[in-house]
Amino acid sequence: MPVTLDATSANFEAAFTTLLNAKREDSPDVDTVVAGIIADVRSRGDAAVIELTEKFDRLTLTPATLRITTAEIDAAVAAVSDADRSAIELAAERIRAYHVRQMPQDAEWTDPDGATLGWRWSAVSAAGLYVPGGLASYPSSVLMNAVPAKVAGVERLAMVVPSPDGVLNPLVLLAARIAGVDEIYRIGGAQAVAALAYGTETIAPVDKITGPGNAFVAAAKRRVFGKVGIDMIAGPSEILVIADGDNDPDWIALDLLSQAEHDESAQSILITTDPAFGRAVAQAVEKRLETLERRAIAGASWRDYGAIITVPDLAAAAALSNRIAPEHLELCVADPDALAQNVTHAGAIFLGQWTPEAIGDYVGGPNHVLPTARSARFSSGLSVLDFMKRTTLARMSPEALRAIGPAAERLAASEGLEAHKLSVTARLDKLNR
Amino acid sequence: MPVTLDATSANFEAAFTTLLNAKREDSPDVDTVVAGIIADVRSRGDAAVIELTEKFDRLTLTPATLRITTAEIDAAVAAVSDADRSAIELAAERIRAYHVRQMPQDAEWTDPDGATLGWRWSAVSAAGLYVPGGLASYPSSVLMNAVPAKVAGVERLAMVVPSPDGVLNPLVLLAARIAGVDEIYRIGGAQAVAALAYGTETIAPVDKITGPGNAFVAAAKRRVFGKVGIDMIAGPSEILVIADGDNDPDWIALDLLSQAEHDESAQSILITTDPAFGRAVAQAVEKRLETLERRAIAGASWRDYGAIITVPDLAAAAALSNRIAPEHLELCVADPDALAQNVTHAGAIFLGQWTPEAIGDYVGGPNHVLPTARSARFSSGLSVLDFMKRTTLARMSPEALRAIGPAAERLAASEGLEAHKLSVTARLDKLNR
Incomplete structure (x- = not known):
C-alpha cells in the first residue's frame, strides 16, 4: 500500500x-567507466566502437555494417502491420502539427536612437538522437525527438539504437523513417554518445544530442556537454x-x-x-x-x-x-x-x-519528453527550440553611436577595459562628437 | 605576431x-575540491559558508552579516558619480527594452479532432546570480543577467559576489539595485553556488543559477545542474x-x-x-x-x-x-x-x-552573455527564455478521444505498456466507441 x-x-x-x-x-557511479569509453572512442574511432559493441551487445560489426542500410529498413518496415503503421503516422502528423506552431519568430527594429536591433533563429546543422534498445525501445520516443528536430530544420539527423544480439525493432525503424531520420547506426551506450559527439571514421560528429538512456548514456551525455549540446538528463517518470x-x-x-x-x-x-x-x-x-x-x-x-x-x-x-x-x-x-x-x-x-x-x-x-524530478521548476519539455539557436543582431548608425557611445566609453573605463573604450572613442572622434 | x-x-x-x-x-581539475565544498555546505550550511569565506576571501562573517544590508548599499551607491550612474541607467534601460521583446507568447487552439492544445510560459520563481569579485567584477554583467531575469518575472533574484578582504564594488551594487536584485550576499566560489542551490539557514535555495565565474564556480555549476538549472559554462571570449x-x-x-x-x-x-x-x-x-x-x-x-x-x-x-x-x-x-x-x-x-x-x-x-568555444553551433546567448519554462496543455473532448484514442491504444500495446492502453480503453468503453 x-x-x-x-x-x-x-x-x-x-x-x-x-x-x-x-x-x-540510486544512480550507479559509472562515471569512471564512461570517461574511459569516451577517451577510447576519441582515440581509436570505429575500432573502439566496434569492440565495445561486441562486448556489450554481443554483436560483431565492421565499419561497413555500423550503419543500418536502406534495404534493411525496407525489409523491417515491410513487416509492420497496417494498423501499427497508421497509428505511427497519425502520431507523427499530430506531433508535427503541434510543434510547427512552436517555430520562433525573427525580429528586427530600429529604435529612437537610430540603432537597428533584432535577432534571427537558425537550426542546429546536425543532431544525434539516442534511442534505447531492448524493452524500452519505443517508437513514440523516436517521433517525439525526431519530429521537432526536422520541424526546426535540422539538415542531418543521425540516430543510434543498440541492437543486442542483432535484433532490430521494426516499429522504431518505421518511426525513424516517417520522422525523416537521415542515418541510423546499430550502436548504443556511452560509445554511441562519444561517436556522435566526437565523430569516427564512419560517423560524422553532430552538434547536439538528445534522447533518453540508461545511467551510462546519461553520464556520457553529461561528459560531452560543452563539446555538443544535450537535452535534459532524464530521471524516473512521475504523474500527479x-x-x-x-x-x-x-x-x-x-x-x-x-x-x-x-x-x-x-x-x-x-x-x-x-x-x-x-x-x-x-x-x-x-x-x-x-x-x-x-x-x-x-x-x-x-x-x-x-x-x-x-x-x-x-x-x-x-x-x-x-x-x-x-x-x-x-x-x-x-x-x-x-x-x-x-x-x-x-x-x-x-x-x-x-x-x-x-x-x-x-x-x-505536445512532446512527451518532459522535465522530471522537480526540474519543471526551471526547465521545459523538449521543443523545436531545443534544435535551434538565436543570433542577436545590432547595427549602429553614426547618430546612434553618437547618442549611446559615450555611456559605453564610461562603463568600459569604469571596468578598466581601455581597448573597449578606445574602440568607441576612435569612431566618435571621426564623427567629431 | x-x-x-x-x-x-x-x-x-x-x-x-x-x-x-x-x-x-587548460582548466585545472578542481572537481574533487568542489565536490567536497558542496557536500560541506549541504551538511553544515551557514557555518561551512562562513568558514570557507574566511579561508578564501580573508573575511570574517556571521550569519547576520552574510547579506549586504540596504544601508551598506545606500552608502556605496551614494559615492557613485553622476556620470557613472547615468551610464548604468542608460545601459539598463536599453537592455530592458531589447529583452522585453523576447517575452514569449502563450498559445491555445482547438484542432479539427476536437483536441484543445497549447502551452503557457511562466517565470522561474527564484534565481541566483553569480558575480565574480576582484578585477572581473563587472557592473555590465550584473545588468546582462539581472535585467532579463526581472523582465521574465522572476520574483526573487538573489545575487552572490565575493568581497575579498571586505572590499565592495559600488558600481556592481548600483547595477544590482537598478536591475532590481532582491538580495545580495558577500560570498563567492563553489560555496556560494552550493548555498544558492541547496540553501542554508540564512540563504533560501533558488531554482536556477546564472553568471560567469572561475574554474571552481564552473565546476560547482556543473555539479549542481539537475538540482537547479544553470546557464552555459562560459569559456574564454572570442571575436571574429x-x-x-x-x-x-x-x-x-x-x-x-x-x-x-x-x-x-x-x-x-x-x-x-x-x-x-x-x-x-x-x-x-x-x-x-x-x-x-x-x-x-x-x-x-x-x-x-x-x-x-x-x-x-x-x-x-x-x-x-x-x-x-x-x-x-x-x-x-x-x-x-x-x-x-x-x-x-x-x-x-x-x-x-x-x-x-x-x-x-x-x-x-542584446545580451553580452554569449556562447563561446564554438558552442554557437548549438546554443544561444542569455535571454528572457532562460528564466522561464513552458508548460504544455492538452484537453480531449469525448469526440477527440474517440478519434485519436484507438491509435494511442495501438501504440501502447506495441510498446508493451498495458496500463497506458487500458487508461484509454476504459474511457472509450464508456463512450461505447
Whole structure:
C-alpha cells in the first residue's frame, strides 16, 4: 500500500517533505567507466566502437555494417502491420502539427536612437538522437525527438539504437523513417554518445544530442556537454493526478498505474478533495494490479513511491502541486482550466477526465519528453527550440553611436577595459562628437 | 605576431584546423575540491559558508552579516558619480527594452479532432546570480543577467559576489539595485553556488543559477545542474571580424584588442579580402599594444591565439566564419546585411563599421552573455527564455478521444505498456466507441 496523507493533519508537513525528497533513483557511479569509453572512442574511432559493441551487445560489426542500410529498413518496415503503421503516422502528423506552431519568430527594429536591433533563429546543422534498445525501445520516443528536430530544420539527423544480439525493432525503424531520420547506426551506450559527439571514421560528429538512456548514456551525455549540446538528463517518470470525487476510480487508478508501470522508480500521486474517492482509487489500483501484465514493476512503484493525499480544497491541491512540480499533471475536476491557472510549475497539464496521460504519451501532439524530478521548476519539455539557436543582431548608425557611445566609453573605463573604450572613442572622434 | 593565413594556399586547411582546435583554456581539475565544498555546505550550511569565506576571501562573517544590508548599499551607491550612474541607467534601460521583446507568447487552439492544445510560459520563481569579485567584477554583467531575469518575472533574484578582504564594488551594487536584485550576499566560489542551490539557514535555495565565474564556480555549476538549472559554462571570449579594405585599420585593431584584453586565453581573428589591409591592421595592433593599459594580457592573447586570414571573397569569409561559430562577429563590409544572410552560426553579429563590439558589451541592448568555444553551433546567448519554462496543455473532448484514442491504444500495446492502453480503453468503453 502507498502512503496516505491528510493535508490537514499535524504531521503532514514532515510526511510531505519526506515524500518530496524521496531519492527514487540510486544512480550507479559509472562515471569512471564512461570517461574511459569516451577517451577510447576519441582515440581509436570505429575500432573502439566496434569492440565495445561486441562486448556489450554481443554483436560483431565492421565499419561497413555500423550503419543500418536502406534495404534493411525496407525489409523491417515491410513487416509492420497496417494498423501499427497508421497509428505511427497519425502520431507523427499530430506531433508535427503541434510543434510547427512552436517555430520562433525573427525580429528586427530600429529604435529612437537610430540603432537597428533584432535577432534571427537558425537550426542546429546536425543532431544525434539516442534511442534505447531492448524493452524500452519505443517508437513514440523516436517521433517525439525526431519530429521537432526536422520541424526546426535540422539538415542531418543521425540516430543510434543498440541492437543486442542483432535484433532490430521494426516499429522504431518505421518511426525513424516517417520522422525523416537521415542515418541510423546499430550502436548504443556511452560509445554511441562519444561517436556522435566526437565523430569516427564512419560517423560524422553532430552538434547536439538528445534522447533518453540508461545511467551510462546519461553520464556520457553529461561528459560531452560543452563539446555538443544535450537535452535534459532524464530521471524516473512521475504523474500527479488532482481529482475531485466526481470521477471513475478505475480510470484514475489506470492513469496512476500507467506511470507506475514504466519503472520501479516511477512515482504516482493522487491528490483528492474526497477521502472516500481516494480510498476507492486505492482499491481500484489493487484490483488492476491483480492482472496487469507489468504488475511486478507497477506494484513496486506504487508500494514504494505512490501516495494518496487528501486536501480540504482545490487551492490546497494546487499549492502542493507547485511544490511537487510534477512532470505530468492530470486535472480531473469540474473546471480544470480554472485550476490550471493556479499551477505554476508542471511539465505538461492534462485537462479533464477525457485526457488520460497516455494520450499525451502518444498522439496528443505536445512532446512527451518532459522535465522530471522537480526540474519543471526551471526547465521545459523538449521543443523545436531545443534544435535551434538565436543570433542577436545590432547595427549602429553614426547618430546612434553618437547618442549611446559615450555611456559605453564610461562603463568600459569604469571596468578598466581601455581597448573597449578606445574602440568607441576612435569612431566618435571621426564623427567629431 | 599572430598567425597569418592565406585561404588559397595549399597548407591552409591544416593550419585552419589547428587554429580551430587550439585548446585555449587548460582548466585545472578542481572537481574533487568542489565536490567536497558542496557536500560541506549541504551538511553544515551557514557555518561551512562562513568558514570557507574566511579561508578564501580573508573575511570574517556571521550569519547576520552574510547579506549586504540596504544601508551598506545606500552608502556605496551614494559615492557613485553622476556620470557613472547615468551610464548604468542608460545601459539598463536599453537592455530592458531589447529583452522585453523576447517575452514569449502563450498559445491555445482547438484542432479539427476536437483536441484543445497549447502551452503557457511562466517565470522561474527564484534565481541566483553569480558575480565574480576582484578585477572581473563587472557592473555590465550584473545588468546582462539581472535585467532579463526581472523582465521574465522572476520574483526573487538573489545575487552572490565575493568581497575579498571586505572590499565592495559600488558600481556592481548600483547595477544590482537598478536591475532590481532582491538580495545580495558577500560570498563567492563553489560555496556560494552550493548555498544558492541547496540553501542554508540564512540563504533560501533558488531554482536556477546564472553568471560567469572561475574554474571552481564552473565546476560547482556543473555539479549542481539537475538540482537547479544553470546557464552555459562560459569559456574564454572570442571575436571574429570580417572586413574589406575600406576600413580604418586602427578601428579594427582596437576591436580585436578589446577582445584580447579580457584574458590571455581570449581569441581575436580578422578575416579580410584585402591582404594589404590585413598587414595594416597587424601594424595598428602592434602600435596600440605599445601603450594599452592591459597590453600584457592583450599582447599575450594576440600573440598566442590571434590570426589574420586573407580570403579571395566574402563568400569564403562566411564559410570560414560558420566553421569558427564565433561568439562575437563583426561585419565591417559595404553590405553587412547581405553578408549576415550567409552566417549560420554566431552568438551575436555587429553590422557595419559603426558597431564596435564594445557597444554590444554595454549599451546596445542584446545580451553580452554569449556562447563561446564554438558552442554557437548549438546554443544561444542569455535571454528572457532562460528564466522561464513552458508548460504544455492538452484537453480531449469525448469526440477527440474517440478519434485519436484507438491509435494511442495501438501504440501502447506495441510498446508493451498495458496500463497506458487500458487508461484509454476504459474511457472509450464508456463512450461505447
